[in-house]
Amino acid sequence: MLIGRVLSIVLAGALLAGCGTASQEAPRQAAPTGAFPVTIKNAYGETVIKQKPQRVVTLGLGDIAVSNALGANIVGSVKNYTGKPLPYLRTKLDETVYAIDPDALNIEKIAAYRPDVILALTCSGLDQAKYNALSKIAPVVTYEKELYSSPMDQDALTIGRALGDEAGARKLVDDANASIAKVKSELPRLAGKTYLYGQARGDVLPIVVGKDNMSTKFMASLGLRVPDAFASVQTSSELAPGTIGLSYETADQLDTADALFMTFAGPDDQARFESNPLTRDLKVIKEGRYQATTIEAAQLLQAPDVVGVDYLLNQLKPTLAKIGS
Structure with missing residues (x-):
């Protein structure tokens, strides 16, 4: 990506690191849909979410888009590098929600949102120290191995489990697959x-x-x-x-x-x-x-x-x- 930060987003961060298509099956972890507690393993440890989150902080663009589409109450989020909301966001968020600098995560500011869960599957600024600090605030849901290494369907289902709406996440995955199939049929x-x-x-x-x-x-x-x-x-x-x-x-x-x-x-x-x-x-x-x-x-x-x-x-x-x- 580029244009100033675009560089770090798209190219530098991984203009293209590893990611998958919507056709790969995400690994199932613990509890059935909507059941809590939910345990989700990640690259830095293990996250336990004891009950359905009511206040959500999102630290990556994919985290914003999927949780928003699932109807989550997003109380705080990273700013988009363009300075504008994502054009494909399902429900408009108040501009005051976008107050977290993605290049310099402010732990105190994130804590002030009093989140029940922190979604960071597409967060480019996370490391072990920040994960540990954020985990003292709320359960942190992040990538399983490394940034941009899991297929988009897996990310969506992980967010769905964390929010207690895996069925809703599955529908998002199915809709994405259908859109890809439609383009292939048309072309x-x-x-x-x-x-x-x-x-x-x-x-x-x-x-x-x-x-x-x-x-x-x-x-x-x-x-x-x-x-x-x-x-x-x-x-x-x-x-x-x-x-x-x-x-x-x-x-x-x-x-x-x-x-x-x-x-x-x-x-x-x-x-x-x-x-x-x-x-x-x-x-x-x-x-x-x-x-x-x-x-x-x-x-x-x-x-x-x-x-x-x-x-x-x-x-x-x-x-x-x-x-x-």
Whole structure:
């Protein structure tokens, strides 16, 4: 992601770390739907939620979207890097709710919300020390292994269990799967087509090709794949997990893709990418198979969540239709 913090969100944090599609089954843990107490294991320990939460704090964008769609009473949340509410939020939240800095979690401010549970499955600022501090305030529900490493259906079901509404979460998962299936049905020629997704950042073009990246898995759920020339290249975490770094001088490799999606660290980067002859004259761009993604779409490609699937598909569909209809 990019535009200032976009960088840290989408690319730096993992323009694409690992994430999954909505088709993977989430592991079941303890208690049946709606029953408490609920025990949920995570990367930092084990969380026990004794009763249905009435006051919820959310520390990641996916946490906001899913818990909001499930009707949770969100009393405090991280600010979106765009300064605006998520465009796909089901129910509008009061602006005063967005008061937590995602880059510098304020433990005292979070405590002041008097939460019953803290949702942090997509929180980029969590570590063991912060987890321990937050756990003294309320049960903390976070990722099972590492940030952006679990499929979006698993995250949704985990949030559903924490909130006592796994059935509602299951419906969100089913709806997301249905939306993906609908696009595949409408664009039958997508299957097997190739794409590339990356960012223009100064002189460097980090391109996400790692098979375990969230964007890679989401695109695979639509039948898309990275070009053969990139399928087995050695990726690195130096620029962002699962990426390779191209330069403008090697940008001709982008023409191996049927479709190209790019995000930008800032407006100057976009202007440079779209005006530089080394990229401007690429066939994939001249033929209209290139798309500059919005920040919101880049955020969702970084960390897909079941509530944002329709929005993301609608954002990508104009370009997908050019190669898949």
